[in-house]
Amino acid sequence: MRRMSAIPALGKFAAPSPEVVAACAERAAAHAEEERRRLAPARIAAAGIPWRYLAASLADCDPAVARWASLAAEGRWDGEAPFLLLAGANGVGKSHQACAALMALAPSSTLAFCEMPEVVEACCADYGRNADREIARLSCAGALVIDELGHERATDRTAQWVFNLVHRRWKRRRPTVVVTNLSTQELLDHYARCGDATMGRSIVSRIGSGSVVRLEGRDRRFSAASPGRAEP
Structure with missing residues (x-):
């Protein structure tokens, strides 16, 4: 009968000290932050x-905009x-x-920028068969800017x-910045021209469900242009 060799006794496990745990957590957090950046x-x-807009900075923004980005x-x-x-x-x-x-938000999210008239144009491509793909692409972005809302063609499809x-971004709670130069009533009127006032109220209700900032001031495009000529 074969004699089994003795199994050496295992040493007692010593838990790392709180200092070691804290140092490891700090290094992991620093590595994660470096990777995000x-x-x-x-x-x-x-x-x-x-x-x-690539040189835009929160330092130049309304405090409410900077607060939203921070949150x-x-x-x-x-x-x-x-x-x-906005x-x-x-x-x-x-x-x-x-x-x-x-x-x-770039360190923590994928980003996308779109102008609503161009989104509608892309959706109309290939006789509307591109719409689902285009809306899905923008819906999935971690953070999104929707510019020029209300300047798209007013039809029931748009x-x-x-x-x-x-709705998809509202439902999924994804950071979304909506930009328009229309008032709430003007947006409602715009979508009412599509033949569905209820749809308009649903859109406006959702985009107004977070922070709302109204920016005031003069048209900076005119001031940036040469005398007697507006910037295009």
Whole structure:
């Protein structure tokens, strides 16, 4: 009968000291933060942000916009959903501030920028068969800017596409900045022209369910242009 060799006794496990645990956690957090910051430039480059807004900074933004970006980066927000509605007249810096807020989320989210008239145009491509794919692409972005809301063509199909995009992001609680130079009533009137006032109320209700900031001021495009000529 074979004699089994003795199994050496295992040493007693000693739990690491609190200092070691804290140091490991600190190194892990630093590595995660470094990785997030490493990904940020690529996410900004892939977002489709117009070049004129790439230098935008939260330092130039309304305090309410900077607060929204800070909360959204931590997965928190004011109101029912992480929406930020920026409204105001032409040229007061709405898109500039929207892009600053978007880029501030690059370390923690994938990004996308779109203008609603161009989204509608893309949805109409191939006789509307591209719509589901385009809306799904924008719905899945970690953080999104929807610019020029209310300037898309007012039809029953376009209202449905706008609702689908807004509703999916509202339902999934994904950070979304909506930019418009229309008032709430003007937006309702715009979608009422599509033949469905209820759809318009549903859209406006959702985009107003988070933070709402109205920007005031003069048209900066005129002041930036040479004398006697407006910037295009």
